[in-house]
Amino acid sequence: MSKKIILGIIAIVLAIAVIAGFSFYNKIFGNAVTKNGILFIKSTDELTDVKTKLAQFIDTPSNFEWIAKKKNYVNPKGGRYELIEGMSLNDLINLLRSGKQTPIKLSFNNQDTLEKLAGRISKQIEADSISLLQVMKDPKFLETNGFNEKSALGMYVPNSYELYWNTSAEKFRNRMLKEYKRFWNxxxxxxxxxxxxxxxxxxxxxxxxxxxxxxxxxxxxxxxxxxxxxxxxxxxxxxxxxxxxxxxxxxxxxxxxxxxxxxxxxxxxxxxxxxxxxxxxxxxxxxxxxxxxxxxxxxxxxxxxxxxxxxxxxxxxxxxxxxxxxxxxxxxxxxxxxxxxx
Incomplete structure (x- = not known):
């Protein structure tokens, strides 16, 4: 085999390696997120659920799943995540794996009943109205803090509050108790x-x-x-x-x-x-x-x-x-x- 042929084969192999390497690199570190948006991951979501939700933001959900498994991102952390156009799959997975979600501004006012309040809050955080109402009416909590079902509405001071979307019903209620105590200075x-x-x-x-x-x-x-x-x-x-x-x-x-x-x-x-x-x-x-x-x-x-x-x-x-x-x-x-x- 002539020297030219050998060199040609080597050049072809190197070219293929470079192309494959670039493709591999681009798959991980290249631009992947196609638009700005908010990704909501429920506390009960699995990796396949996250993959499905990401379909509107990335062109290759299968690549996301493959890289996620390679980076050991298999147990999603619930939350509200802000996605930025041009993010790579590596950056996206690092964000989701870190759990660094973007907080929300939750607000409410002039709700006549706990039922209406629970409905209003459930539209802004992950917790549903049933779980919210249960903790709002919890007899032990009310008695401990000097409320009853009729007076409990007074514990919730209408305002805007910064918290995380996946705040549980119980943590929301406890946060409102702290705000009530802070309000009554x-x-x-x-x-x-x-x-x-x-x-x-x-x-x-x-x-x-x-x-x-x-x-x-x-x-x-x-x-x-x-x-x-x-x-x-x-x-x-x-x-x-x-x-x-x-x-x-x-x-x-x-x-x-x-x-x-x-x-x-x-x-x-x-x-x-x-x-x-x-x-x-x-x-x-x-x-x-x-x-x-x-x-x-x-x-x-x-x-x-x-x-x-x-x-x-x-x-x-x-x-x-x-x-x-x-x-x-x-x-x-x-x-x-x-x-x-x-």
């Missing part, structure tokens, strides 16, 4: 004590203020009005508590656009027309502005209020029954003209 506790109210009583009043007001600017005024009534041992006569009673009797989907006189005699500890003082617990989830409106209420001499027909969404305030009756008569006439009977 020394200043807020001192203000509540000055009002001669407990934290749960502040929340109960704040929930009424929340439901009573469409405008946040009115909340300190409305809070002051109710506090005037409490100090004078007058019934609060808060329509939101009657609506709460009606929903307890007819279901949460029961729509109430107008409180009727016959509703005011409902036999319930939450009926603030029949009972003086605050209801046993909050009637809905108050937001921070409603809670702080109670703690920083506006001092005035108002004892009555009625929805305004001149400034929709606001109230007409009065310190005499005669003035209130005139305001109420105008409002009742206005609402009747619009055919609102319930």
């Amino acid at each position: 020394e200043k807020r506790v001192a203000k509540a004590k000055k009002l001669n109210l407990s934290k749960s009583e502040v929340l109960a009043l704040a929930s009424i203020v929340q439901k009573e007001t469409a405008q946040k600017s009115e909340r300190p005024i409305v809070a002051g009005l109710y506090l005037n009534r409490l100090k004078s041992n007058w019934p609060l006569q808060a329509d939101p508590t009657i609506i709460y009673c009606l929903k307890q009797l007819n279901g949460q989907d029961f729509v109430v656009k107008r409180v009727l006189n016959k509703d005011l005699v409902i036999d319930s500890p939450y009926n603030t027309y029949k009972n003086t003082g605050l209801p046993p617990t909050l009637i809905s989830m108050p937001d921070i502005s409603a809670i702080d409106a109670v703690l920083n209420y506006k001092k005035h001499n108002y004892y009555y209020m009625c929805a305004s027909i001149e400034k929709i969404g606001f109230h007409e305030f009065a310190n005499s029954l005669a003035q209130h009756n005139r305001n109420a008569a105008k409002y009742q006439k206005w609402i009747s003209q619009r055919g609102i009977n319930r």
Whole structure:
């Protein structure tokens, strides 16, 4: 065999080796992720599940599985992972194997029941609404921390929180307890004590203020009005508590656009027309502005209020029954003209 032929064969072999080596290198370290996106891996997912989910982000899922096994990535860590266009399979697997997921901003507000809150949270983290509701209503947890099923909603302070998507139901609940304790700092506790109210009583009043007001600017005024009534041992006569009673009797989907006189005699500890003082617990989830409106209420001499027909969404305030009756008569006439009977 001539020297030229031998050299030619060697050149061909080397070329094949270089091509194969480059192909092998490119398979591992070349651009693989075709677009930016978020990959959600459940805590119960296996490698085949991850491979299926990655099909929308990479062209060769089979290569991913092969390299993953070579790098001993066989037990996926649940989480929310941010994928960047151009990532190699090596970088992708290193990211998933490390468990370095991107946190989320979880938010909620104004949920009327634990059931609704659980539903809202389950849309943002891996835990489903059933598991969330179970831990929210856990009797031992509630008793240990001074809550019951009726008052437990007050433990959840509406806000935005940074946490991981795969946070368990129990860890979410425990995080909210920490946030509740952080919210009720020394200043807020001192203000509540000055009002001669407990934290749960502040929340109960704040929930009424929340439901009573469409405008946040009115909340300190409305809070002051109710506090005037409490100090004078007058019934609060808060329509939101009657609506709460009606929903307890007819279901949460029961729509109430107008409180009727016959509703005011409902036999319930939450009926603030029949009972003086605050209801046993909050009637809905108050937001921070409603809670702080109670703690920083506006001092005035108002004892009555009625929805305004001149400034929709606001109230007409009065310190005499005669003035209130005139305001109420105008409002009742206005609402009747619009055919609102319930």
